[in-house]
Amino acid sequence: DQQVKQNSPSLSVQEGRISILNCDYTNSMFDYFLWYKKYPAEGPTFLISISSIKDKNEDGRFTVFLNKSAKHLSLHIVPSQPGDSAVYFCAARNSLRGSTLGRLYFGRGTQLTVWP
Amino acid sequence: DAGITQSPRHKVTETGTPVTLRCHQTENHRYMYWYRQDPGHGLRLIHYSYGVKDTDKGEVSDGYSVSRSKTEDFLLTLESATSSQTSVYFCAISESLTGKNYGYTFGSGTRLTVV
Numbered sequence: 340d341q342q343v344k345q346n347s348p349s350l351s352v353q354e355g356r357i358s359i360l361n362c363d364y365t366n367s368m369f370d371y372f373l374w375y376k377k378y379p380a381e382g383p384t385f386l387i388s389i390s391s392i393k394d395k396n397e398d399g400r401f402t403v404f405l406n407k408s409a410k411h412l413s414l415h416i417v418p419s420q421p422g423d424s425a426v427y428f429c430a431a432r433n434s435l436r437g438s439t440l441g442r443l444y445f446g447r448g449t450q451l452t453v454w455p
Numbered sequence: 456d457a458g459i460t461q462s463p464r465h466k467v468t469e470t471g472t473p474v475t476l477r478c479h480q481t482e483n484h485r486y487m488y489w490y491r492q493d494p495g496h497g498l499r500l501i502h503y504s505y506g507v508k509d510t511d512k513g514e515v516s517d518g519y520s521v522s523r524s525k526t527e528d529f530l531l532t533l534e535s536a537t538s539s540q541t542s543v544y545f546c547a548i549s550e551s552l553t554g555k556n557y558g559y560t561f562g563s564g565t566r567l568t569v570v
Contacts, residue, residue, distance in 0.1 A: 345497075373558065382545055382561030383498070428497060432557065438511060441486070441552025443559055447497035 342366045343431050345446035352453050358416040360449050362429030365410065370434035373443070374403060374414050377426045386427070387414070419453045426450050458482050461546050461562040468569055474533040476565050478546030480526075486549040487529040488559065489513075489521065491542040498545065504529055536569045543567075 344363045352358045362372075370391045375383035389396040389403045389412065396403050402415045416423055429446040433439045458481030468474050478487065489501040500513030502521040510521050518540060520532045533540055543566050547559040 348495075371557065375561075380564070382563045384561070385558055388558070430559075434553070441549070441557070442500070442503070445490075445498040447495060 341447070342369075343429055343444045343446040345427075345429050345449050347449050348447070349450040349452070352419045352451065354421055354453055354455050355418045358414075358419045358423065358451055358453065360414040360416075360427050360429075360451065362412045362414075362446055363410060364412075364431050364444075366431070366433065366444070367410075368433055368435040369431035369444070371432040372403070372405060372412050373430045373432070374401075375428040375430060375445075377428065377448070383428055416451075419451075421453050421455060424451055424453050459546065459548055459560055459562045461544075461565050463565060464563065465566045466568070468536050468567070470537060470569055471535050474536050474567065476531045476544055476546075476567070478529040478531070478548075478562060480529075480548050482548060482550070482560075483526060484548040484550045484560075485526070486552065487523065488547040488549070489519075489529065489531045490545045490547065491515065492545060492564075493542050501531065501544075533567075536567075538569050541567060541569045 342365050373388040374386040376386045377383040387398050387401045389405050405412045426448045428448045430443045433442050460479050462477045488503045490498045499515045504510045504523045522530045543564050545564050546562040549559050
């Protein structure tokens with residue numbers, strides 16, 4: 340049962356435009372959300388995160404928005420660059436005490452392609 | 456660049472043979488994880504460790520075992536490799552479960568092919 344869902348397997352955007360990657364979650368015990376970026380033949384690398392007590396976090400060209408009532412978050416990349424082409428994973432941390440405390444749950448990823 | 460290395464980077468093995476993948480960290484992080492990545496499935500947790508000799512199962516643990524005899528090493532063993540275990544395996548480390556230092560750092564992965 341997928342607790343973190345990325346319903347778009349792929350997204351194609353022209354260079355300079357905005358890329359919006361979406362993520363939905365089902366577990367209300369998630370308290371921290373992260374985006375990871377993955378290039379081919381490399382491990383995922385941390386991109387940006389947001390706590391559940393906030394609704395927006397910005398870092399340069401990357402902004403993450405969180406809508407807790409809708410259990411939805413999105414990653415905005417503005418402007419998009421060809422070097423942003425990668426797989427993006429949404430992840431959520433479980434805050435429920437017990438054996439799963441602190442565990443990250445990942446979505447299936449979205450392949451972003453930025454074309455010139 | 457976090458000190459986490461996976462070995463081997465690539466391996467081809469035959470069905471039915473045992474295989475061990477190694478994750479080595481120099482960060483002295485307490486928490487270590489093994490994931491597999493497959494098309495259409497994203498990253499799925501196989502096993503994790505909360506300390507030396509403290510391990511537990513993740514979502515897709517069948518056919519896998521782990522050991523952690525030292526803080527820096529987390530071994531993943533496929534007892535008898537099957538073609539369904541062809542995948543890319545990632546190790547991850549974390550300093551804490553909560554707090555401002557929270558976050559996973561991933562290794563570069565091991566591509567395993569079972570023929």
